[in-house]
Amino acid sequence: MRNILYILFLVASTVHSQQKMSTAEATVLKEKVKAQSALTKTITSDFVQYKHLDFLSNDIITKGYLVFKTPNLVKWSYVDPFVYSVIFKDENLYINDEGQKSDVNLSSSKLFKQLNKLIVNSVKGDMFDDKEFDITYFKTTTNSDVYFVPVNKKIAKYIKAFHIQFNEKGDVMEIKMIEPSDDYTRIVFSNRILNKTVSDAVFAH
Amino acid sequence: MRYLLISIFCCLISCASYTKKNNFTEVESVDEVVHNSYFSDTLKDYVYKAKIDVYNKSFGGIFIVKKIAERNHRVVFTTEMGSKIFDFSFEHDNFKVNYILEEMNKKMLLNILEKDFRVLVREHESILSKSVKENSTLLETKIVNKKYFYTFKDEKLNSISRVNMGKEKVRFIFSEIIDITAKNIQILHHNIKLTINLKSIN
Numbered sequence: 303m304r305n306i307l308y309i310l311f312l313v314a315s316t317v318h319s320q321q322k323m324s325t326a327e328a329t330v331l332k333e334k335v336k337a338q339s340a341l342t343k344t345i346t347s348d349f350v351q352y353k354h355l356d357f358l359s360n361d362i363i364t365k366g367y368l369v370f371k372t373p374n375l376v377k378w379s380y381v382d383p384f385v386y387s388v389i390f391k392d393e394n395l396y397i398n399d400e401g402q403k404s405d406v407n408l409s410s411s412k413l414f415k416q417l418n419k420l421i422v423n424s425v426k427g428d429m430f431d432d433k434e435f436d437i438t439y440f441k442t443t444t445n446s447d448v449y450f451v452p453v454n455k456k457i458a459k460y461i462k463a464f465h466i467q468f469n470e471k472g473d474v475m476e477i478k479m480i481e482p483s484d485d486y487t488r489i490v491f492s493n494r495i496l497n498k499t500v501s502d503a504v505f506a507h
Numbered sequence: 508m509r510y511l512l513i514s515i516f517c518c519l520i521s522c523a524s525y526t527k528k529n530n531f532t533e534v535e536s537v538d539e540v541v542h543n544s545y546f547s548d549t550l551k552d553y554v555y556k557a558k559i560d561v562y563n564k565s566f567g568g569i570f571i572v573k574k575i576a577e578r579n580h581r582v583v584f585t586t587e588m589g590s591k592i593f594d595f596s597f598e599h600d601n602f603k604v605n606y607i608l609e610e611m612n613k614k615m616l617l618n619i620l621e622k623d624f625r626v627l628v629r630e631h632e633s634i635l636s637k638s639v640k641e642n643s644t645l646l647e648t649k650i651v652n653k654k655y656f657y658t659f660k661d662e663k664l665n666s667i668s669r670v671n672m673g674k675e676k677v678r679f680i681f682s683e684i685i686d687i688t689a690k691n692i693q694i695l696h697h698n699i700k701l702t703i704n705l706k707s708i709n
Contacts, residue, residue, distance in 0.1 A: 353589045357573050357581050358552045362709075364587070378588065383708040384556045386567065386587050399558065399567045421588075459609075460590070479589070483606065487589030 320447060323439035331439060331446050332430050334472035339428040345370040347494040351380075355485045368491075374422050375505045389505050390422055396507035403507060413456055420457070420464070427466050427474040435464075445469055458482070525656060525673050531638035531645045539634045541646045541657045543664055544687040546628045549574045555692070555705035557584065562700045568592060570705050572628060580628040581605075593620070597628055600651055619701070623694055626650060626667060626679065664689075683707075 323331065346369050353362040366380040366387075379387040389396040393409040395418070408414045423429050430437065435450040450464040459482065467476040473494060480486040526533060546553055557570040571583040579598045585591050594605040602621050629650055636647040643665075646657045656668045663684050669677040676697055683690035694703040 351589065353569070353585065355571065355573075355583060357575060358571070359550065360552055362552070362554055362569065362571070380587060384587075384706075388588070397567075399565075402558075402565065404565055481591060483591075483594075485591065 320440045320442050323441050323446070327441065328439040331448070331468065331472070335427050335468060336430065338472040339426045341497075342370075342426060343372050343497050344500040345425065345494065345496055346498055346500065347491045349492070350490050352488040352490070353485075354488065356483075361488075368425065369500055369504050370422075370425050371500050371502075371505070374419075376422050376425060377505055389507060390418060391505055391507075398507070405507065416454070416457060417460060420461070424464055424466060424477050424479075425474065427468060427472070429464065429466070445475060525668075525670050525675070526636070526638045526645060526647070528673070529640070529645065531640045531643075533636055533638045536634060536637035536646075539637060539646070540631050541634050541648050543627075543630055543657070543667070545664070545681060545689045545692075546572050546574055546580060547630050547687060549576065551688075552709065553688075554707070554709040556708050557706075558704040560700070560702045560704075569708075574628075578630070582624045582628065595621070595624060597625055619696075619699075622651075622653065622669075623677065623679075623703070626655065626669070627692070627694075 346367065348367050349365070351364045351366070353364070355362075364380050364384075365382040366378070368379070369375075369377040374390070376390040377387060378390070379385075385400050387398045393407060393415065395406040395408065397404045397406070408418055420429070429435065429450050434453055436453060437451075438449045440447040440449070446468045448466050448468070450466065452458045452461060452463075461479055462482045462484070463480045465476075465478040465480065466474055469475050473496075474491060476488065476490050478486055478488045551574075553572040555570040555572075557568050559566055559568075568587060569585045569589075571581075571585070573581045573583075575581055575596075579596070582595045582597065583591065584593050591606055591608075593607040593611065596603040596605055602625065604617065607617070632648040632650060632655075634646045634648050638645040638647075642661055644659045644662075646659070648655050648657065654670050656670055657664060658666045658668070664681055666681065667679040668675045674697075678693075678695045678697075680693040680695070681689035681691070682693075688707065690707040692703075692705040694701075694705075696702065
């Protein structure tokens with residue numbers, strides 16, 4: 303009996319660790335992130351990426367850094383266990399795969415342009431568009447979790463949901479992109495610095 | 508009937524010649540089985556950085572193989588950022604597409620990938636013939652009606668060749684072999700411009 307009570311207590315406390323926000327609380331968070339995003343001219347950050355596939359014994363871990371510059375320049379670089387970078391610039395992806403350079407033009411594919419825009423927006427966390435997502439807000443002890451479920455069926459075929467974790471200042475701490483199969487990619491940011499001078503040369507291909 | 512006889516005759520000549528062409532001498536083999544242990548550990552996640560060159564286009568990704576159970580493997584390819592491109596299951600002779608990016612869902616491409624990856628993960632197969640040359644052994648086998656020659660050097664599997672009418676069509680090359688893992692794998696197609704390079708990252 304004591305064990306059952308103990309388990310019930312554990313389950314209850316787990317559920318309580320993530321609570322749904324009230325509408326007022328959600329509005330406060332949204333305004334905070336939007337204000338923060340408007341003030342953000344550049345972001346530099348390290349990240350660790352965990353690729354979770356249900357059948358694997360361990361997540362695949364890759365590490366790198368990210369550079370963002372307004373309006374929509376993003377460089378996503380992996381340094382371990384391989385060297386690879388992709389620059390999101392205008393309607394192109396510029397890839398450097400261990401020194402081998404290539405580029406992909408997305409202008410002919412509306413879908414890939416939309417997916418691209420989502421990745422760029424998720425870096426700042428500013429994805430609060432009710433027309434594009436069903437949005438649910440949760441609070442934890444110190445942070446906020448927001449679940450974005452794409453409304454567009456074509457997008458939903460690729461991404462079932464984005465989960466973004468914000469700290470108390472409204473900065474993005476973690477992004478989780480969940481596939482329709484429930485496998486996911488989780489990206490955890492660290493050493494995130496805002497508004498440091500970033501030269502355009504960083505985004506040269 | 509005459510064409511049938513001619514083609515059987517051609518086949519006999521050409522099949523025999525792959526072994527001879529490579530200066531191997533056939534020896535007797537009794538109930539032998541060919542082993543490929545490079546994806547044989549159920550406890551291990553096999554993760555490779557992949558580079559695929561196809562008709563002057565080049566793209567990369569992460570290639571993942573997991574042995575789920577005996578004669579049951581999962582083969583997945585994702586982009587570096589983690590988006591799934593394809594997800595296949597090989598169980599005995601069966602092939603199942605769990606997922607493939609719509610843009611890549613082409614029958615011809617699927618056929619090529621199925622054949623290539625089936626060979627990669629196939630662990631045991633009965634042999635049809637055995638030939639030797641110095642410290643190398645050449646074992647002939649058939650996997651789903653296709654003829655393959657496995658080359659072992661100093662008892663390590665060095666390459667697998669898919670052969671049709673005595674000619675090599677595809678070659679799988681295994682290098683940097685540590686214990687039972689091939690750290691580098693190359694799949695070279697001769698009749699189409701397709702090369703797959705796999706480099707172990709775990």
